[in-house]
Amino acid sequence: MRDVCRGLMLALALVAAPLSAQEYFGDARPDAPELAARGQLPVGVRTLTAEHADQLDILRYSDANPNPRYSRKLTLEVWYPAQLQPGQKEHTVYTDVLGSGPNDPARPNTPFTFNGRAARDAAPQAPAATAPAGGYPLVIVSHGYPGSRLQMSYLTENLASKGYVVVAIDHPESTRADKAGFASTLLNRAQDDLFVLRTVAAWSQPGSGHFLSGLVDADNTALVGYSMGGYGALNTVGAGVSPVAVAFVPGGKLAVNQQGNAQYEARRDPRIKAVVAFAPWGGAHKVWEPAGLAGVRTPTLFVSGDQDDVAGYQDGVLRLFEGAVHADRYLLTYQGGRHNSAPNPPSPAMLANFDDFMSYAEPVWDSRRINNINQHFVTAFLGIHLKQQPFQPYLDLPPLGADGTIKPDPGLWKGFPKRAALGLAWRHLPAQ
Secondary structure, three states: OHHHHHHHHHHHHHHHOOOOOOOOOOOOOOOOOHHHOOOOOOEEEEEEEEEEEEEEOHHHOOOOOOOOEEEEEEEEEEEEEEEOOOOOOOOEEEEEEOOOOOOOOOOOOOEEEEEEOOEEOOEEOOOOOOOOOOOEEEEEEEOOOOEOOOOOHHHHHHHHOOOOEEEEEEOOOOEOOOOOOHHHHHHHHHHHHHHHHHHHHHHOOOOOOOOOOOOEEEEEEEEEEEOHHHHHHHHHOOOOEOHHHHOOOHHHHHHHHEOOOHHHHHOOOOOEEEEEEEOOOOHHHOOOOHHHHOOOOOOEEEEEEOOOOOOOHHHHHHHHHHHOOOOOEEEEEEOOOOOOOOOOOOOHHHHHOHHHHHOOOOOOOOHHHHHHHHHHHHHHHHHHHHHOOOOHHHOOOOOOOOOOOOOOOOOOOOOOOOOOOOOEEEEEEOOO
């Protein structure tokens, strides 16, 4: 009996183990839902920088220095449909770091690498045949605090293969390499998102001389944010923060993003047509009042675990979902899931440190399965709102598991193999 138990424990450990260095994040498991499959377009990837000049340096604010300024240098990873040369392969090696900020001896910023299914610096593929509007829709991706532009590569590569230009941001003072005061993250997420949208739109203009010239349809843009990235995405599309939240940032400087501020309201950018908010932070922390959440009018897909102990679920993500009353919105819930509903699976380098491992892993969910399910629903949601694709049936689903019971015949969710939707719950609320 002891040997049987030991064998069962080993089998379970192998199922939940991170991918090996020879595999690619985002590849479909046998039980992956239909739209998780990679698209037909080859994918290229480039690393770019964009400098946002003359910004408030909130971390140097003081009564004696109430308006310190600096340039925010944003590192961007850009995935795009590519035209491969003979012999060129869709393979790159990404380098990220472990840890939770610099100068932490318990979790030092140790570099680690993992494979990507994209061709580094490949030539772009002209969009005429696949994007009749004149370019590929733009998807801007914003990481957690701390995080990195690479932590959702399973999704960014997948979307690029389906005809999107995907730009993921390293937010200064918010990555694992340079984590600093939380006030910077609270203040700068919306500003960074909008700056990147303006910058990529300029790069995409004919005659710009940039490799993205003529490649991007910035008039059809989506924001994808995880944790603090989700906070920033909602703040960008109209969820003005509360007076309580303004006090979280020195000098009341967060008032520039406050509900009711005319300048904040004027910054709403109509080119943003959809938001995907993975485990968005703030709902359980008095960041938004009902009037602020009512400011969101952009269709939104919320994704969360119902055991999220970082963003909160009942008083956190569920509150945001129900409170965004003027937006058409969906909520995908991983039952038993915690906060890590968005990132790549753990890399082998994370096995040596519990905290590094648990910053990516889920206790009861296989990260690869989560990744495939996210690919499926994000493909459907963005396809509807950015490409007018006929994917609505993939979102018109019975509330499987919403009451916590397993029915004898729960029915199939469109695109899911039999039994493969167990553990999920789905809700839809139309805009009022």
